[in-house]
Amino acid sequence: MGWKRLAAAAMVSGLVLLTVPATASAVGVKGIGHNATEVQPNATPGSEWHGSYIWQDKQVWCVQYALPAPDSNVGYKEGDLLRTKAGKELAPDIAANISYLLLRYSTTKSPDEAAALAHLLHSWTSAPDGEVKYDTTDAKYLAYNAEFYAARLPKSVLDTVTRIKADAEANRGPWELTATAPKEPVIVDTESTWTLSLVKADKKGVTNAPINFTLTDAKLADGATSGTATTGADGSPAAVKLIATGPKPSIAAVADSPALKPVVHFPIQTENMQRMVTTGGELKLNAAANTTAKTAPGAVKITKIDSETKKSIAGVALRVTAKDQTSAAKKQDDSDLVGTDGKPLVLQTGADGTVEVPDLRTPQEICLVEVTAPKGYEEFFDPKAPPSACGTVAAGQTLALELVNKPNKPVVPSTIPAGADGQTPVATASFATELRPGLMLGAGGLVLLGAALAGFLVWRRQ
Template identity: 80%
Template sequence: MGWKRLAAVAVVSGLALLTSPTTATAVGVKGIGHNASERQPHAVPGSEWHGSYIWQDKHVWCVQYALPAPDSNTPYREGDQLRTKAGKELQPDIAANISYLLLRYSTTKSADEAAALAHLLHTWTSPVDGAVRLDTDDQRFLAYDSAFYASKLPPSVMDAVARLKADAEANRGPWTLSVTAPKEPLIIGTESSWTASLVKANGKGVPNAPIEFTLNDATLVDGSVGGKVTTDADGNAVSIKVVPTGPKPSITVNSDSPADKPVVHQPIPTDNMQRMVTTGGEKKLSSNASGQAKTAPGAVKITKIDSETKKAIAGVALRVTAKDQTSPAKKQDDTDLVGTDGKPLVLQTGSDGTVTVPDLRTPQEICLVEVAAPKGYEEFFDPKAPPAACGTVAAGQTLALELVNKPNKPVVPSTIPAGQDGGTPVATASFDTQLRPGLMLAVGGLVLLGAALAGFLVWRRQ
């Protein structure tokens, strides 16, 4: 839409009144536009011209009807805001319309658009108002007869008038430029979408509008720290893909907008000349947004194993703590990693002897402390100094830890050695010392029989 093009614009201010009536013609070098087929009553020759004038090689526009056009030999200085021929402040919507049209069409190459622009500017700045009227020969107070010229200008010009007016009312300022950071947490080194929008006074987006931006503590995906995006044909907000490189990423966006009010410049040294608007209705808009970025979260995975068999130990309770093995570790959102009891979280190893703790803030030193000895490992467990494994969790990484448990000593059964070397165990037996009567007789008989045999052997030997 040519937002950056800014033409110098000439305009007569109603604040400076001539000391006596004048019949001077609206002299000046004509630029681009159309002559009306007739000149309205009481107007001086040249007033039928609808279009731009040339002032010091620039196209300028007269917005107060019938007074002398700018003289290129006359310098100008900055003055007050544009007012009507009656010296009144323009209504805000009319001032916004003029700013937009000068910004949008001041460099037009179309004679119809140039004539339409001149017609609208005269209509808004020289209406009938108090001393400014249609029935006077004093050009200082002659109002612009909009209805008269609407019938005397070519139909194509009036078609352009309707189009330009609708364009101004739909797209006039003030515009609002804004940019927002993503709602989701920002991760250093990870792409995120920031949103920029340029909105008109009616709340709708500005179509096909360029927006420049610069980044701090961040880059685009290609590593650059700035660029330009353009809204689509419907004026929808645009997305800018930003990669935070530090903890405080920010973006600043800039765009051009129609000014709220045109500013006039008055001739030096005479007031008997039209004043000029050198701001074509353009002003700079700027907005910024920032966020807080963190390093990518990390995780820790611990494996519990038997010191002798190297096999996994399942069901081991482990407390997740900070470096001091007492306070809680920190999650990615900076909250404490605690259980329902408000104390450092306790987890159990699974069937594979492992347990993983995700979404940890980085960098951070983490410890996993054994809460109680698993079955079969009680003998070497010291509750005052329980086994623990510690390490530093890095951004986007999983810290692998290993915690070893020593099994209890095996219990060996007691034995009675036999022989001198004691190498062969002898089974133990039970004895009953309570003798019954029949058993006693049998034992006595055996004793007597043994004695008789012993006596017999002695007799034989003799």
């Protein structure tokens, strides 16, 4: 389904109205379409034309068959809802069909589609009714003879009439636009898929429909914060892949929908001229969706190390806490990281002396606090101020921490093992302090002899 818009985005309702005097004999400038091979009896010359007109450089479509076509020197103003030439309100299904066709085909470049659209517009708005009839010579009340022209237009136009009429009946309004945020958590700086859906009254999707959107706290892969998405050829929702840049990403979507009732534009200074209908019969639909985004989760990995050997220590119990070393840390889903007892989670280092805590909210300061001293490290463990290590976990990163334990002081043994595992005798050091009498006399003699020798040496020196 083609959805080209007019080169100028403004609708006729927003145009500056001209006030140059006009005459009923003004001749409009033809756009694209086909001439029938013959003009209907009693119709004014030019009524054989089936197609668009150019009014102030814009392609427009006319109703009020047989009256002169709009001249660019004639100003137009937005009027009431489109009615039949007899002044009656259009049937709801016909009004919805016209609104859809104006939205879908008013900017066509195909002469067949242009002629088919003109044929349907005249058939629906200028059918015989009361004063409006075939045999009058007053163009204001001349009815459009659809059968007459069907026999005098190219077959390709009639085939197109059948096609676009079926298109209108299948796709006419009202439409509904919805925007949907992802169900899964959205992560900042990570791509997520949002959907834009445009459905008809029968709840089937509108095919190949453009939907404009703008983003807040988000961007496209190329950095843009706005763009256009298109529904699928089967009417499936349009997918928008965006990257959240803040905590509250949102998308606001706008789409054109055919109004239930088209609006007509009247010539300002004369009634004896055809009225115009354009894409002004469309309706703007709006939809929005939003969610919250979080930074990517982080992790912390701690290693227990012997301060002297630098080897890792296995089986050490560590409590995972927040910065205050008392309350629980937060998981990515904002819940507390606690054990089955409802208290901050306690983990043990593995055989390699490490333990890792994944899926943590970021940024967040995490502390790992030693619960009890491992065997061989009790002497320097203070339960009132246990060893701890803290740091800030960043988005998508693993924080590496080390916690060092000082081993107990070595004890000097009072026995010296003579063998291994206590299987051999052990020699024990002993000191004797008792002396026997004989030994005491011998020792006294030696003392006296030593004294005499010392005295002799002193005398010789003198």
